[in-house]
Amino acid sequence: MPERVSWVRIPPSPPGLIRCGILSIESTTAMPELLIHPEESEESKFHSPLEERDKSDSLRQLEQQLGGSSPRVEGEGDERHMVLPREPYTLYEHALHRPETRFHLADLKKLDPETHEHTMGVTQNAVALAWINRHLEGITAEDIKILAQAGFLHDIGKLDLPKLQQNDKKGNLTDEMVLAHQVKRRFKSDERKKVKLHSHPLLSVRRLQREHPVDDPRILALVALHHQLQEYPTLSSSDAESVMVDLGIHSKEDRKKIRILQQFLEAGDKFDAMDNYRPYREGEEPPTPKEIEDDIKKNFIKRGANPKFAYQIMDLYYPDRYQTPEYQDNTVPR
Numbered sequence: 001m002p003e004r005v006s007w008v009r010i011p012p013s014p015p016g017l018i019r020c021g022i023l024s025i026e027s028t029t030a031m032p033e034l035l036i037h038p039e040e041s042e043e044s045k046f047h048s049p050l051e052e053r054d055k056s057d058s059l060r061q062l063e064q065q066l067g068g069s070s071p072r073v074e075g076e077g078d079e080r081h082m083v084l085p086r087e088p089y090t091l092y093e094h095a096l097h098r099p100e101t102r103f104h105l106a107d108l109k110k111l112d113p114e115t116h117e118h119t120m121g122v123t124q125n126a127v128a129l130a131w132i133n134r135h136l137e138g139i140t141a142e143d144i145k146i147l148a149q150a151g152f153l154h155d156i157g158k159l160d161l162p163k164l165q166q167n168d169k170k171g172n173l174t175d176e177m178v179l180a181h182q183v184k185r186r187f188k189s190d191e192r193k194k195v196k197l198h199s200h201p202l203l204s205v206r207r208l209q210r211e212h213p214v215d216d217p218r219i220l221a222l223v224a225l226h227h228q229l230q231e232y233p234t235l236s237s238s239d240a241e242s243v244m245v246d247l248g249i250h251s252k253e254d255r256k257k258i259r260i261l262q263q264f265l266e267a268g269d270k271f272d273a274m275d276n277y278r279p280y281r282e283g284e285e286p287p288t289p290k291e292i293e294d295d296i297k298k299n300f301i302k303r304g305a306n307p308k309f310a311y312q313i314m315d316l317y318y319p320d321r322y323q324t325p326e327y328q329d330n331t332v333p334r
Contacts (some may be wrong), residue, residue: 056330073319082316088131095148103212105155123151125268147261150222157203215249225262289318
């Protein structure tokens with residue numbers, strides 16, 4: 001199985017292109033080193049250089065920068081890759097250095113390194129999609145920061161799943177499915193709201209409420225709903241609304257924005273799960289771009305996913321590799 005390329009450490013660099021996985025970042029100034037995985041020491045785990053800046057001023061400045069240049073494709077053949085401006089990943093870094101984010105990621109890296117690596121890829125994907133669609137969807141710098149933090153924390157609940165048999169002959173997550181089917185879970189005791197969630201998103205929310213708590217209900221809602229179209233059965237829109245209200249999001253506008261951000265997160269999650277090695281698929285060959293497209297069409301778009309976001313994430317990693325009409329209509333603007 002080929003080694004997966006991921007964001008581990010971006011060394012100091014002069015102006016120019018910074019390669020991060022398959023994507024690239026364009027920097028017009030020299031960049032300091034960015035630590036993508038948190039350090040293990042207690043001293044560094046909770047310290048963030050961003051804590052010494054005025055965060056509100058920083059976000060306002062980034063908001064102005066989000067006008068940015070358009071993505072572009074570089075390279076030839078299988079080496080073709082998308083180049084994005086630096087600004088969206090500054091927000092990625094901003095979310096990464098939140099103390100509660102660093103605490104939970106340190107646990108995840110130590111106890112479940114494969115899921116930790118997956119989490120980094122998912123967040124990269126979601127941030128890229130949000131930035132690409134920021135004008136059409138009214139996405140702000142604050143929204144991308146919230147989305148990035150939810151991306152880093154969305155699978156932390158997998159640490160609370162029982163360590164039983166991890167797969168059946170078809171590579172399905174059988175134990176988690178059993179938990180999801182057998183246990184009716186809800187956020188409040190109201191018997192009228194028996195919202196059944198895939199077990200690990202809810203376990204993630206519970207852990208985030210329990211240990212080094214995350215107090216922003218928007219982040220908790222994104223974590224809770226990141227498998228909305230992959231529930232057993234698919235979680236309805238009304239159930240998703242109930243989850244958001246139960247978590248304390250009473251504004252219709254806020255819930256509407258969460259629904260948009262949730263689509264970025266779920267599309268990024270689905271693609272990374274398909275495109276990269278997962279421990280329950282040991283021995284399988286990596287899927288081809290065509291196999292990825294077929295799976296996403298069958299098991300994601302047909303279940304209600306926005307085809308634009310699904311095809312854009314494929315275009316980010318495999319620019320100009322697909323020839324179907326659906327893909328041609330939903331490529332990343334450049």
